[in-house]
Amino acid sequence: MDWLKIDQVSKESGLTKRTIRYYEQIGILPPPMRSEGGIRCYTQEHIDLLIKIRNAKEALGFSLQELQYFISLGSAIEANKIDYKQSFEPAKQKEKLIEIINNIDQKLILIEKKIDKIENVRKELLDLKKRAQTVVEKMNMENFEE
Missing domain, CATH: 1.10.1660.10 (Multidrug-efflux Transporter Regulator; Chain: A; Domain 2)
Known part of the structure; x- marks a missing residue:
């Protein structure tokens, strides 16, 4: 090593x-x-x-607390993968696969929450841009009429 x-x-x-x-x-x-x-x-x-x-x-954009949780889920997935591969009992393999699925779901939930927050910020910025463009267009029309 x-x-x-x-x-x-x-x-x-x-x-x-x-x-x-x-x-x-x-x-x-x-x-x-x-x-x-x-x-x-x-x-x-x-x-x-x-x-x-x-x-x-x-x-x-994970906080340190979110990072700790995200990494712990990844570690749990890896541990369950090892247990799955070492097990020869179908019931035990199924149990490990279900645990892997649950851990993946938790990681996906964390990511979805971040995506939602990013999408909200994006919408706010697009709205602000639209309002600013409307004001600029209005100002252009007023200057054109003079």
Whole structure:
């Protein structure tokens, strides 16, 4: 397994070292192994998770609390996928698939809420633009009549 230092993780994830440490502190990012000298030793999985976190934060505008929940749902999905693959009992497999579906539904609900908020802001901006255009058109007509 290749161990990566925080400088490399920062570069590959696009996040600052301070942000990475903070995400560890609040539990969004699992703490990495440490060397005998206490240096953090990250894996590619840490980078992959940080990229997912960054994308969710940037694209969806998640708060840290929402990020924690979103990431925990992703972790639950992964754990259930592993359990599903390791189980040979159809009833247990079905149970794990249902749990996966429920976790996916929860992630979709979070995303839908963000989409609704974005759509509301979009509508407000379009309405404001329309009102401003109406005033400009009215002013143009008044200038034309003079």
